[in-house]
Amino acid sequence: MVSYRDLLAQAKAEIDEVDAVRAKDLIESGDPVIVDVREQDEWDEGHIGGAVHVPRGHLESRIEAAAPDRTRPVLIYCAVGNRSAFAAKTLLELGYVEPVSLAGGFTDWKRNGFPVELSAGLDARKRARYSRHLLIPEVGEQGQLKLLDSKILLIGAGGLGSPASLYLAAAGVGRLGIVDADVVDESNLQRQIVHSTERLGEPKVDSARRTIEALNPDVEVVAYKERLTSENVDRILADGWDVIVDGADNFPTRYLVNDASVWHDIPVVHGSIYRFEGQVTVFKPGEGPCYRCLFPSPPPPELAPSCAEGGVLGVLPGIIGSLQASEALKLALGIGEPLIGRLMLFDALNAEFxxxxxxxDPECPVCGEHPTITEYIDYVEFCAGTREPA
Amino acid sequence: MTRIRIPPTLREEVGGAREVPAEGETVRELLDDLMAQFPSLRRQLVEDDEIAPFVNVYVEGEDVRTREGLDTEVRPGSTVILLPAMAGG
Structure with a gap:
C-alpha cells in the first residue's frame, strides 16, 4: 500500500519543479501558459497575473482548451506545490512536453513579494447566472468579465433591436446604449418582442429599458430618445462603444452609422430585413469593407423599398437580430471568425442561408485611399410617415 | 440560359418570381435580356450605362465590380444574384 507521501514523492520525482524566482524568470522570458489548479475561493483571493484557472478536479477535461499547444511550456501552481506536482504529472501523461510545477506554490510567490492579481472575479450570484458561459472554454470567467465590461450601442429598438438587445442583455453585456425616437405602436408588436401591449404609446427606449432591467439587472441601459442625425451622431458615439448593432429602418440612418463608425473606428454589425429575407454582415473599419464599399450611395427615394410598405414576417427579425447579437458577442469577446468580408443572406421561405x-473598395468614398466624403450627409428622408424601425 | 435570382425588393417588377431565366454570355447581355423582358427593372438596375451604385450583381458569389463589371463573363449554369441595398430593420 502506498501513502499520500509516497505518491507525492513519486510525482515529484517524475516532474520538473521551479522555485518562485525561476518561475518569474520563466514567465518573463519563456511565454508559458500559467495554470492555477486551486479551488475557486483560493483563486478569488488572488492569483498570478495572466494565469488561467483550471481547478485540479477539471484538469483533464479542460486543459486542452486552456493550453492547446502541447509543446508550449506550462507553469502550474497551487497553494504550496503539491496539487500542482500531481497536475504536472497528469500533463506529462497527456503528452505535454514541458509542464513545470511551482515548488512552494502561490504562498512562496507571495513571500517573495511578486505581483499578485486580485480577482475582479465573478461573485457567486454572477457565477450562477452565467454558468453556461463559464463552461465554454472560449468564454469562461475572463470572457464573462469582458462581456460585463463591454459596451454595445443598438441603433433602433425595433424588429432587429428587440432580439439583439434581449440576448445581449441576457449575456451580461455591461452597458447597452439604445437610440430610438419612436413610441411603441400596435403594428410593432407582431415582431418587436422587447415591447409589450401594456407599453403602447410609451417611448421605445423606456419600454426596452424596463424589459432589459427586468431580465438582467447587471446591465446598464443608456437611452437616447432621439433620432440619429448628423447633429448628434458624434456625441452619441463619443460615449465610448465597442460595437454598434445597426437595426435602423431607413437609408439616411444606415449611411450616417456607416460614415460615423469609420471615423470613430467602431465595428458595425449590420442587419436588414424585408418580407422573408434578411442580410447580415460585419463592417470592421480597417479590416474589411464598409457599407459604402458595398453600396456607394443610397437609391433615390422613389426606389427605396420600405418595410412599412412591404411588410415583414414577424419572426424574421428574430433570426437576423439574433445573428447580429451573436456577431456582436464574438466581437466583444474577440473570438471566432466574424462575418467580415462576407454578406450572409437568409431566405425564410426556402429555409436557406x-x-x-x-x-x-480602394475607391470607397469614405474608407478608401482618397476619401471624397469627409463630413456627414443628411440624405432625404425616404419613408416619410413610416419612421418606426420595422 | 442562366437563372437570375431576383431579390424580394424587385420581385413585384417580375410578377413575383424568385428566379428569372435570361440569355447572355456576359453580365451586360444577361441584364439586357432581363430588362427587355421586364422594362421597369431598368431604373432599378442601371444608371448612366453602368450598374447602379445601390445595386450589386454577384456571379458565383463574387461582386462583378471586383471583376470586369458588366463585361464579366457568365458561364451557363452560373448562379447570378441581384442584390439591391435593403434598409428595413
Missing amino acids: SDVSIRR
Whole structure:
C-alpha cells in the first residue's frame, strides 16, 4: 500500500519543479501558459497575473482548451506545490512536453513579494447566472468579465433591436446604449418582442429599458430618445462603444452609422430585413469593407423599398437580430471568425442561408485611399410617415 | 440560359418570381435580356450605362465590380444574384 507521501514523492520525482524566482524568470522570458489548479475561493483571493484557472478536479477535461499547444511550456501552481506536482504529472501523461510545477506554490510567490492579481472575479450570484458561459472554454470567467465590461450601442429598438438587445442583455453585456425616437405602436408588436401591449404609446427606449432591467439587472441601459442625425451622431458615439448593432429602418440612418463608425473606428454589425429575407454582415473599419464599399450611395427615394410598405414576417427579425447579437458577442469577446468580408443572406421561405463575398473598395468614398466624403450627409428622408424601425 | 435570382425588393417588377431565366454570355447581355423582358427593372438596375451604385450583381458569389463589371463573363449554369441595398430593420 502506498501513502499520500509516497505518491507525492513519486510525482515529484517524475516532474520538473521551479522555485518562485525561476518561475518569474520563466514567465518573463519563456511565454508559458500559467495554470492555477486551486479551488475557486483560493483563486478569488488572488492569483498570478495572466494565469488561467483550471481547478485540479477539471484538469483533464479542460486543459486542452486552456493550453492547446502541447509543446508550449506550462507553469502550474497551487497553494504550496503539491496539487500542482500531481497536475504536472497528469500533463506529462497527456503528452505535454514541458509542464513545470511551482515548488512552494502561490504562498512562496507571495513571500517573495511578486505581483499578485486580485480577482475582479465573478461573485457567486454572477457565477450562477452565467454558468453556461463559464463552461465554454472560449468564454469562461475572463470572457464573462469582458462581456460585463463591454459596451454595445443598438441603433433602433425595433424588429432587429428587440432580439439583439434581449440576448445581449441576457449575456451580461455591461452597458447597452439604445437610440430610438419612436413610441411603441400596435403594428410593432407582431415582431418587436422587447415591447409589450401594456407599453403602447410609451417611448421605445423606456419600454426596452424596463424589459432589459427586468431580465438582467447587471446591465446598464443608456437611452437616447432621439433620432440619429448628423447633429448628434458624434456625441452619441463619443460615449465610448465597442460595437454598434445597426437595426435602423431607413437609408439616411444606415449611411450616417456607416460614415460615423469609420471615423470613430467602431465595428458595425449590420442587419436588414424585408418580407422573408434578411442580410447580415460585419463592417470592421480597417479590416474589411464598409457599407459604402458595398453600396456607394443610397437609391433615390422613389426606389427605396420600405418595410412599412412591404411588410415583414414577424419572426424574421428574430433570426437576423439574433445573428447580429451573436456577431456582436464574438466581437466583444474577440473570438471566432466574424462575418467580415462576407454578406450572409437568409431566405425564410426556402429555409436557406447563402453568402457572397464583399471586398474593401480602394475607391470607397469614405474608407478608401482618397476619401471624397469627409463630413456627414443628411440624405432625404425616404419613408416619410413610416419612421418606426420595422 | 442562366437563372437570375431576383431579390424580394424587385420581385413585384417580375410578377413575383424568385428566379428569372435570361440569355447572355456576359453580365451586360444577361441584364439586357432581363430588362427587355421586364422594362421597369431598368431604373432599378442601371444608371448612366453602368450598374447602379445601390445595386450589386454577384456571379458565383463574387461582386462583378471586383471583376470586369458588366463585361464579366457568365458561364451557363452560373448562379447570378441581384442584390439591391435593403434598409428595413
